[in-house]
Amino acid sequence: MSRRTPTPSARQVELLEAAYRYVLAHGLADLSLRPLAEAVGSSTRVLMFLFGSKDGLVRALLARARDDELAILDRLRQADQPIGLVLASGRVWAWLAAEEHRPLLRLWAEAYARSLVEPDGAWAGFARATVDDWLDVLAACQPRPERDGQDGAVRRTLALAVLRGALLDLLATDDEPRVTAAVHRHLALLRG
């Protein structure tokens, strides 16, 4: 068995990477094995063999997307000392607003919404997991006394809400100046 987590095997990660690119371009909503297989130069048979089922493939793709997401989050975390929510939010927004990340973020939005409507299956817990991922990393950015206690939790909840709300706006309107100005306005408010 070369199914999932046990040593993904070269061919498997290669195909996953190709499938990931395909999904970034076409969305997950009406993903279908046959068109996907053709696009990545493979066959449904092989996809089934490597990922067990369509559900397995989708799970692997969502995990792949989450890896991309965690990669930037880790760059925030690795600072030697907490940089504070304001600076962290500013950096995260710069990443979110970059044009080249739109496909990933659209995919993220799709998976998030779907996991809300259909809490079972391959999508299960995706929304919840990403909220926790982000809140965790924002917590790590807060200085020590602020971080603990529920006031700190409220602060990072607000920071996350601004970032994600702004992201939704940006994805729909593509009006980067207006949305970025709104985020910066919020950061200015926080500074006092």
Add this chain to the structure above:
Amino acid sequence: MSRRTPTPSARQVELLEAAYRYVLAHGLADLSLRPLAEAVGSSTRVLMFLFGSKDGLVRALLARARDDELAILDRLRQADQPIGLVLASGRVWAWLAAEEHRPLLRLWAEAYARSLVEPDGAWAGFARATVDDWLDVLAACQPRPERDGQDGAVRRTLALAVLRGALLDLLATDDEPRVTAAVHRHLALLRG
């Protein structure tokens, strides 16, 4: 022809209402005519007759959901004089956070995300339209000198981002106290 907009006909609105309830409970993602028809006590044949196609049905359902959305927005608008963004945001959040509106808001999130990924077809422009709807009504809540000019636009963009970001969090975590506290924190910041 009793197709769409030209006088919806009693039977049509009756079935649309039933289908809307069904979709609120089951989501739009894998909506299928036969199960839907059975659930609402009709047949695919009739649905096709009344709505022309599945796309037509979906369009009608999205329009129906938008009507629900616009209904609350109008209650804000009808105030004799502008109430300001702070008060408006507070009221809107009270509505968003109410438990009984979750199904509608989940449906909204689903439609929004899907219209981002698949900008053609029945979903076209849904995300864009709702952003504009909300920004318009928030603009109407702003006092006169503030409303015009791009600073006003930035202000309401931020207000909208907070509301929608908080909504995303709430839908995923169901942690109303934390999220409501974050929204109120933002309102407190705005007050100065």
Add this chain to the structure above:
DNA sequence: CTGCTACTGACACGAGTGTGTCAGTAGCTT
């Protein structure tokens, strides 16, 4: 060469999809 493991191709099955066709029936207007 033998065997073993990883991988792949061709094909079929059964279920579910949206939609089209043909024939109705109920209720109203004239």
Add this chain to the structure above:
DNA sequence: AAGCTACTGACACACTCGTGTCAGTAGCAG
């Protein structure tokens, strides 16, 4: 009574879907 319009039922067509089956082949270990 006639006729028109709105609506409905039964059924079939042409797909596409995920998945299963059976037979392979390439590469490497012994």
